[in-house]
Structures are given as structure tokens and as C-alpha cells.
Amino acid sequence: MVNENDIIESVKSIDLDNDSIEATTIEDNRTDSRSVVLFFGFDIVNSTQVKTMAYDSWTEILDGILKNVQETVNTKFREEVQLWRIQGDCIVFVCSVNKFDLNEKVRDVSRVLKKVNKWITDKTNSLNNLNYVYSFLGLQAFAWIGIVTNDLNDVRKHPFDNYSKKIKIRDTEVMFEFLGNDIDTGFRIAKYTRNGQLALSFELAYFLLENNNSILDLVTYKKLKGVWNNKYYPIIWYDNTDTKEGITQNFAFDAGESDELIKEYYQNKDREDQSPLRQVIQVKDLDMFTLGKEMMDRIIKDRRLSSKINEMRKLLINPGSVDELIKPSLIEMHCVAICYFKEGDDYKFLIAKRKNKDYMDGKWEFGCAKPRLQDTIEESLKDEYKKDFGVSIVPVCDSCRSDKSPIPFAVYKVIKQENSIQKGIIFAAEITNVEEMKRNIATKNFEKHSKVLLESYESIINRKNSSEQFVPDFFDSLRKVYSYLKKEKVSDVY
Structure with missing residues (x-):
């Protein structure tokens, strides 16, 4: 020994x-x-x-x-x-x-x-x-x-x-x-x-x-x-x-x-x-x-x-x-923001296809941020989504709480390797620079994603029957946020 x-x-x-x-x-x-x-x-x-x-x-x-x-x-x-x-x-x-x-x-x-x-x-x-x-x-x-x-x-x-x-x-x-x-x-x-x-x-x-x-x-x-x-x-x-x-x-x-x-x-x-x-x-x-x-x-x-x-x-x-x-063994936390904006009487959502990833490459997702120790979750979401997509967002927060923290819609876990379980929380966030974001999608090459779209709820749901691939619980997460925005029960939009 x-x-x-x-x-x-x-x-x-x-x-x-x-x-x-x-x-x-x-x-x-x-x-x-x-x-x-x-x-x-x-x-x-x-x-x-x-x-x-x-x-x-x-x-x-x-x-x-x-x-x-x-x-x-x-x-x-x-x-x-x-x-x-x-x-x-x-x-x-x-x-x-x-x-x-x-x-x-x-x-x-x-x-x-x-x-x-x-x-x-x-x-x-x-x-x-x-x-x-x-x-x-x-x-x-x-x-x-x-x-x-x-x-x-x-x-x-x-x-x-x-x-x-x-x-x-x-x-x-x-x-x-x-x-x-x-x-x-x-x-x-x-x-x-x-x-x-x-x-x-x-x-x-x-x-x-x-x-x-x-x-x-x-x-x-x-x-x-x-x-x-x-x-x-x-x-x-x-x-x-x-x-x-x-x-x-x-x-x-x-x-x-x-x-x-x-x-x-x-x-x-x-x-x-x-x-x-x-x-x-x-x-x-x-x-x-x-x-x-x-x-x-x-x-x-x-x-x-x-x-x-x-x-x-x-x-x-x-x-x-x-x-x-070099790094302490901290919990690795991921935060997802399902980004949306209102158009007419309905909503459109940001979806992105992953590229150059060892894990779940080519699958559609909503983006992701890793919260930093020195920042709030809201600050991390805003910074990371701005960096990855050029999108300005305002997370949906709980106005009843004094700290006005973002509302979690779901939690998830990702098992990348044995004895390594990554945890995640899903939030919703409103897009505030809609026209700029539309121009970005038309002209910009995104580093982490091969394709970025702004689509209606119905258009995204119709993709479920295609040959395209999605991260786990993609549609369930989208439905939860959509039902919240429409002030409906989740079961009503399934």
C-alpha cells in the first residue's frame, strides 16, 4: 500500500x-x-x-x-x-x-x-x-x-x-x-x-x-x-x-x-x-x-x-x-429557462438544437445555465441566456415572497456517468428584446446550438410526431409553463 x-x-x-x-x-x-x-x-x-x-x-x-x-x-x-x-x-x-x-x-x-x-x-x-x-x-x-x-x-x-x-x-x-x-x-x-x-x-x-x-x-x-x-x-x-x-x-x-x-x-x-x-x-x-x-x-x-x-x-x-x-465537490446545478413572449392572443417559445455535445447531441432543448456561487439564480439565468442566445429575459418570479425569487416549474436529474447525478430546475422567463432576438436568429451563428427558433406552442407540440429528438420531459415542461401562462390546468393542455 x-x-x-x-x-x-x-x-x-x-x-x-x-x-x-x-x-x-x-x-x-x-x-x-x-x-x-x-x-x-x-x-x-x-x-x-x-x-x-x-x-x-x-x-x-x-x-x-x-x-x-x-x-x-x-x-x-x-x-x-x-x-x-x-x-x-x-x-x-x-x-x-x-x-x-x-x-x-x-x-x-x-x-x-x-x-x-x-x-x-x-x-x-x-x-x-x-x-x-x-x-x-x-x-x-x-x-x-x-x-x-x-x-x-x-x-x-x-x-x-x-x-x-x-x-x-x-x-x-x-x-x-x-x-x-x-x-x-x-x-x-x-x-x-x-x-x-x-x-x-x-x-x-x-x-x-x-x-x-x-x-x-x-x-x-x-x-x-x-x-x-x-x-x-x-x-x-x-x-x-x-x-x-x-x-x-x-x-x-x-x-x-x-x-x-x-x-x-x-x-x-x-x-x-x-x-x-x-x-x-x-x-x-x-x-x-x-x-x-x-x-x-x-x-x-x-x-x-x-x-x-x-x-x-x-x-x-x-x-x-x-x-x-482543483474544485470542491459541490452539487452541480443546472437552471433551465423556458423563454417566451406574447404574440397576439398566444405565446411563442425559444427552442434550440444542441450541437457539438458529448451528451444528448442534436436534441432540442430550451437552453441551460449554471448558477454561479456569487450570483442569484435570476442573475445567472439572465447572463447565461444573453451570452448563449443574445436574448434579454425577465424570469417569472414569486411576487408574494420578499426575495422575489424565480418560480420553479419542475425539477429534473441527469445521470451522465456512474456516481454523478446532475440536478436541474426549470423556470419560465419572458423575452423583452423580441425584435432583436428575431434578427439574431436570422443572422447569427450560435456557438452551442445548430438551430434556434421562436415557435408557437402548437407548432412545437406538432414536432412530437416527427423523427426529431428532444431532451427528456421536453413536452411536459413546456406544457407546465404554457398552462401557467394561459391560466389553465396542466391537464387541460395535454
Whole structure:
């Protein structure tokens, strides 16, 4: 039997110089419990100074920044991202990632950084009595990727893997902890970012570059404690400025004198000036201070990272089930809105045919939304249906209740796989942008559906005798809503 404590210790003791790892990686094509995960964090700049100078208000200020970060991340990534930890004035998130969305998700991290920094700047320029305090503050970011597994045997077989450990806090609540060399490396990198900058791990930068993302810049090389056997590691920043000046646009005019890291950056960029590092890090006919594929391939060769990079590439293309690695075991809830509008004395309803789905592909449905933890069901329905169909809706709510919540017309369950039962609730919602929706149907290609229609109740019922397929209880759900709208008994419209 595998001993968990022994494996955790073995993860910590792996020699990141990789001299022995290259030859001992065990071939295993099973990827179900393994996936590449994106970690990214934000750290408040000069928070210690503010705690000293604003002893009566620093909690309000720093808490406000962290809340703004979390809200901006949730808006940008929606349910894809999970808060991992808040440690001091640093907040870290985890997110699933694959070859096709890697660039966009890192770009979104950069966008969050810019947006929150702008919010801090706006606070500085406001007439608030705390604006002077905000002038000292800023936000910096860091990100890395790592192969993560929750199977202890994988850690033995794959020395590059990081371990996702689920910790039970109480009967209804769990948290995740992550252990491994990439986790340690990520927090080491965090030391070498600056206000407005996003520092990246070498592996993350490599795949961004491989995906033709050239907005990266090499700052310098540093020896990170315990990383690559304490050999030089490239400090790489993501350029989010969209300007010719690049990352230097975020530098203060005298940063080259006051900040040693930025001073090194300027020295390393000058090929004529043989900086101390340029004298140490040299390869004939190759500039190791200009970021590019040849330069990064040379690092992979010298640090013996090819097995790790190849394994990451395989999992980015064919990721395992990441939910079990980073997400708490919450009930998966689906909310359906049967959308309608009145036309004359009758009603028309929105129906849609599913496409590119592993489950119930090609069947007619009414759409679906997954409620988010931070939103009400009404907010989630409005947002998701607007995103999927371009339709504006107002859910039918219970006016007798103080919270005016949507009225449930039915509940359902979907069994996709063994031991996984998804629950759902069906609501009704009135369409308020009818003419716009009609134009959308005539001109728009919908991402999740091959066909979207607005049809009368009678027309939809007549489809029952056709060869078309429908999700379970499609007609029963429609009848319940229709009878409510017509103020009739359900049995009268069957």
C-alpha cells in the first residue's frame, strides 16, 4: 500500500537539476487523473508601508483591493477559476488550461492586473481623504503551470507531477492544497515581479512562445532557492502594454537606479555593455538575453527539461479531468429557462438544437445555465441566456415572497456517468428584446446550438410526431409553463 507521507516527502526531495529525471520518467499513457493547471496570483505593492502610515484604515484599503481582484477575476473567468489561498496581501487562483485557451487565459490574467491597477490609480486621483495612501499602492502578478494529479501513484511514476491533496475541513466543506516543485517555483518567481508586471514560469513562457505569443520579455537570470539545483533561472515578464516601449512603460523614470532588478534589465539589454551576467551566461552565436525559441530550447537542453515539456504538451492537448484536482465537490446545478413572449392572443417559445455535445447531441432543448456561487439564480439565468442566445429575459418570479425569487416549474436529474447525478430546475422567463432576438436568429451563428427558433406552442407540440429528438420531459415542461401562462390546468393542455 502506498504511504501518503512517503510520497509527499519524495515530491519535496526531487532534484530539479533533472540529471536523473530525464532517464527515469515512467511511460504511462493514462491521463484521467493528471492535467496541466494554471496558477496565478496578485500581490499588493507597498502594503507594509501603508500598514505603518495608515494604521487606522489599512485594513479597509487592502481588503478593498483584494475584493476588487477577486471580483474582477470572477467576472473575467466565471466558474473556470478557483480561489486557492489568500496569504498576507497575496491572493492566488487555480484554473484549468489546455493548448487552445492557454494564451487567452494568460492574457486575461494580464487584463485583470491592468484593470485593478487602473482602479487603484483612479482612487489616487479621487477626492477621497485616502487618495494620498493609494498613491503608494499598486498590484503585481505572477503565473506558472504545473502537471497536477490527485493519485499518489502518479507522483511515483511521474517525477514532474505535483500533488493535489483534498483536505476535509468539516462534513460539508473541503479545501485543496498543492505540493510539488512547480508550486515552490511559482512562489519563488513571485519575488521577481514588480508593480504592473506579470512574471511567468519558464514552462509557461515556453508554451506561450510556442503558440506564437511574442509579447514576452526576458528581464534577467536569478538563482532561485531549490529550483534547478540553484542554477540560473530566466525571469520572464509578460508584456501587457501594447506599445513600442513594452514593459518599460510601467517603469518609473528613475527605476533603473532605485530598483536593482530593473537596473539589471537595462544592463542586460545593452549588448555592448558586458554586464556581470553577460560574462557568465554565454553561448556562441546565440544571445541568451533575447527571448526566442533557440534561446529557450538551449535552456531545455542544458537543464534537461525535454521530458517534462513533452509530458506537459501531451496533457495540454489531451487534459485529464481537472475538476477533481482543483474544485470542491459541490452539487452541480443546472437552471433551465423556458423563454417566451406574447404574440397576439398566444405565446411563442425559444427552442434550440444542441450541437457539438458529448451528451444528448442534436436534441432540442430550451437552453441551460449554471448558477454561479456569487450570483442569484435570476442573475445567472439572465447572463447565461444573453451570452448563449443574445436574448434579454425577465424570469417569472414569486411576487408574494420578499426575495422575489424565480418560480420553479419542475425539477429534473441527469445521470451522465456512474456516481454523478446532475440536478436541474426549470423556470419560465419572458423575452423583452423580441425584435432583436428575431434578427439574431436570422443572422447569427450560435456557438452551442445548430438551430434556434421562436415557435408557437402548437407548432412545437406538432414536432412530437416527427423523427426529431428532444431532451427528456421536453413536452411536459413546456406544457407546465404554457398552462401557467394561459391560466389553465396542466391537464387541460395535454
